[in-house]
Amino acid sequence: MALQPVLVGGAWRQSKNPVGSFAAVNPATKISQPEQYPISGPEDIELALRAGQAAVAELRSTGSPAALAHFLDSFAEQIEARADVLVATAVLETALPAEPRLRLVELPRTTNQLRLAAEVIRDGSWQRATIDTGNNIRSMLGPLNGPVVVFGPNNFPFAFNSVAGGDFAAAIAAGNPVIAKGNPGHPGTTRILAEAAFAAVRASGLPLALLQLIYHTTPETGLHLVSEARIGASAFTGSKTAGLALKAAADRAGKPIYLEMSSVNPVFLLPGAIRERGEAISRELYASCSLGAGQFCTKPGIVVMQQDENSQRFIEEVQAHFAQNAPGTLLNKAGLTSIARAVANTLLQLSGDHFLAHPHELQTEAFGPVSLLVVAEDITQMKAIAAHLEGNLTGTIYSHSQDEDDPAYEQIEPVLRSKVGRLLNDKMPTGVAVVPAMNHGGPFPATGHPGFTAVGMPAALLRFAALHCYDNVRQHRLPLELRDRNPNGRMWRLIDGSWTQQDV
Amino acid sequence: MALQPVLVGGAWRQSKNPVGSFAAVNPATKISQPEQYPISGPEDIELALRAGQAAVAELRSTGSPAALAHFLDSFAEQIEARADVLVATAVLETALPAEPRLRLVELPRTTNQLRLAAEVIRDGSWQRATIDTGNNIRSMLGPLNGPVVVFGPNNFPFAFNSVAGGDFAAAIAAGNPVIAKGNPGHPGTTRILAEAAFAAVRASGLPLALLQLIYHTTPETGLHLVSEARIGASAFTGSKTAGLALKAAADRAGKPIYLEMSSVNPVFLLPGAIRERGEAISRELYASCSLGAGQFCTKPGIVVMQQDENSQRFIEEVQAHFAQNAPGTLLNKAGLTSIARAVANTLLQLSGDHFLAHPHELQTEAFGPVSLLVVAEDITQMKAIAAHLEGNLTGTIYSHSQDEDDPAYEQIEPVLRSKVGRLLNDKMPTGVAVVPAMNHGGPFPATGHPGFTAVGMPAALLRFAALHCYDNVRQHRLPLELRDRNPNGRMWRLIDGSWTQQDV
Secondary structure, three states: OOEOOEEEOOEEEOOOOOOEEEOOEOOOOOOEOOOEEEEEOHHHHHHHHHHHHHHHHHHHHHOOHHHHHHHHHHHHHHHHHOHHHHHHHHHHHHOOOHHHHHHHHHHHHHHHHHHHHHHHHHHOHHHOOEEEOOOOEEEEEEEOOOOEEEEOOOOOOOOOOOOOOHHHHHHHHOOOOEEEEOOOOOHHHHHHHHHHHHHHHHHHOOOHHHEEEEOOEOHHHHHHHHOOOOOOEEEEEOOHHHHHHHHHHHHHOOOOEEEEOOOOOOEEEOHHHHHHHHHHHHHHHHHHHHHHHHOOOOOOOEEEEEOOHHHHHHHHHHHHHHHHOOOOOOOOHHHHHHOHHHOOOEEEEEEHHHHHHOHHHHOOOOOOOEEEEEEEOOHHHHHHHHHOOOOEEEEEEEOOOOOOOHHHHHHHHHHHHOOEEEEEEOOOOOOOOOOOOOOOOOOOOOEOOOOOOOOOOOHHHHHHEEEEEEEOOOHHHOOHHHOOOOOOOOOOEEEOOEEEOOOO | OOEOOEEEOOEEEOOOOOOEEEOOEOOOOOOEOOOEEEEEOHHHHHHHHHHHHHHHHHHHHHOOHHHHHHHHHHHHHHHHHOHHHHHHHHHHHHOOOHHHHHHHHHHHHHHHHHHHHHHHHHHOHHHOOEEEOOOOEEEEEEEOOOOEEEEOOOOOOOOOOOOOOHHHHHHHHOOOOEEEEOOOOOHHHHHHHHHHHHHHHHHHOOOHHHEEEEOOEOHHHHHHHHOOOOOOEEEEEOOHHHHHHHHHHHHHOOOOEEEEOOOOOOEEEOHHHHHHHHHHHHHHHHHHHHHHHHOOOOOOOEEEEEOOHHHHHHHHHHHHHHHHOOOOOOOOHHHHHHOHHHOOOEEEEEEHHHHHHOHHHHOOOOOOOEEEEEEEOOHHHHHHHHHOOOOEEEEEEEOOOOHHHHHHHHHHHHHHHOOEEEEEEOOOOOOOOOOOOOOOOOOOOOEOOOOOOOOOOOHHHHHHEEEEEEEOOOHHHOOHHHOOOOOOOOOOEEEOOEEEOOOO
């Protein structure tokens, strides 16, 4: 059977000397999908790198913010025009529910992200243009000197897809071409998204290699790709094992890599909150744990509370929710293999002493609807548990609606705060709003660097930018963003220490 | 002879089981200084890590921007009070000239940096507080979760000293304690600076372990330090060999490390500029190359021009400057060993063809008053040379004062721009102004990440910060910077997409 073509070098073409092939497997029916996709070898990669470098040079000389913004808007339209086939294909490949999840939540989130990225480009403030008039030194954030390699995860076939998701949108908005490495769990979905993107590239007048796609590689080829001198940076969302291997290779080559690897997202329930509204919290907790069959990166994996009669009743309520509900279907072969222990709805309960005796082992992320309930002796032990947490994307504290939990909060919060990227009060962490203040990041090993976020416009673009400085450069040779005149009249620039939308 | 004490755990104390000792050697007289300093082993490091972690926790609960700013201002005063002994000691240890270099240039630059950092803290805008009122999500940059380890270079005993220089000031201003690893070339200078800092710590009411100092370690201990789970990040300025070894260790542990390693700082002289003002440029070039005995990180190491009669005359003029002037004294033993080939004023000349045949070898930084003159066939070959450059801190283009060099500029600039952190017109790169728009950074291997700068307030602080996000957190629990009310009435915050100094 013919293999599906890859998108490299500005055209759909047969993979050159692929090292193997694969098909998607429906994780619910276990049926293989009919299309066969290539596992790309060194020749596809080499062509992609050359074309990616050429696209970088072409963007530098002829690319414009307007054209990139037009591409992203047009891509969103192309996705909407293909919504039916995208949803149908994603259902077959992932067994995720068509509605509301795929059609009503994830697809609109994806097109919204693309349009937000287009707006960020048109606005231009993300570049943080900084002008010191006295010294005539001017700087701003701009593209890297090579294409960005994006590795997509298996749990969001649209919103984190390597050719359409948040990392893709951020890399493009920062002015970089993308080499996408699709997730092998949903190659057909990725192909349709890439067709939509390629139609938008053609309509925008941008380099045809703005986006390139390979579906799968060997691990060795992946390591080669992230450490290639000709790339600008990489972004990876997935397992800690694969992420750390890619990080090691990229680090050795001096290439930035941004990773979102693992997080248990601890939730601390203070005694007053459980006494006041334990039943409601138990429902929120179950809903958050089971969302997307428990495969969200912000799923609450550890819940910590103090031993008392209210927390005992709370645990019984949570157990009842877990027992009553059928587990969702877990994603694809790779997912199934690594989570064999966690295929049913699972709730584990143990003491604070037990947790503190084995903190590292118990923080291994369970990728499924499993949560660990840790019952501590008292607030002091809850604080000790917080101190033993590794880096996480989120940390949550529920407290009484009035001030009665404030003393406990003041003990636990400073410790928890230092371990997480986003601290929440009185809500579960699974919602990740695409807003400027969002942080979908956190200390290692949740990510590779505590200063960056993978979600939130324009902050997510900062990962894919270099600082470009111009010292005594003549006015007509400066990028438009750094000339005396504000190029669009709305871009925020830091001129002699004050943020302004005015001209110099 | 008794060893000089280290500053660890909040007190000056004898090094515990040092693995050796050393003394500074005057690089001009070759005379060893009388004081003996310890080479710290694991016990000093362990004490420093524990005290550093305790200081992090103490700063989190009781530290205030005002106290940190007070410390930095007070430190600057303490340095000024010790100016005579600092200059005298630095002269003995480094053989750098007392005036103007040490007393009139570098010392004021150092105190200026500390005071600028204090002002940055008081202002607060560096934290980039971002508030989305609709979702009640708020974020800002804040301290890391561990002390910052600073490795000082040998070439600036004050301005880049591990206990007083730019990295120190930036790490402290971002709210982190510092563990300083002094440069063994000038331990006495470092000791006096640390005494000044410690006096300021005591006066500020901050944790006594805000600053800790060890003078020297084995390479193994250095690798351990940058990869320790309890540190926040590291900063290193020095050789590429040492920097890459530290980077590998830090990367494996998932710890951010910022490196300033090497740069040849290419200068492109376009034909019209040489014809118009070649003699003046030859003087500027010699002055820039020989500044600080050629040991500045932004020294122009490669000068590229087109073959013609003007450039031939220019080369003769440059050669005359190099021949007429005595070489400066090069720094300390380590420096002397590694630059044995470059101890005299040296000017090498070769063809563009020759350069393009050996681009990698010829970019090895010569740490001394040596420069490479590359004479290209034409502009096209100059552009090819630019394309073969590695990552650099700076790149410079001199062109005719009118527009006659503009076509050549347009060919070369996009290529050179992508290889450097700071692009200059018509001036030599050795001046590094401490202003918000400065970029003292650049693509690997000049540094470890193209998005950060080591000089420039407040940009340099961004290296030592984590992104802290608060989602639905109650108003009275938020940091002051993120509450509705602007805490100082002048801090710039991004509220619902607009930069403002107003309250929410």
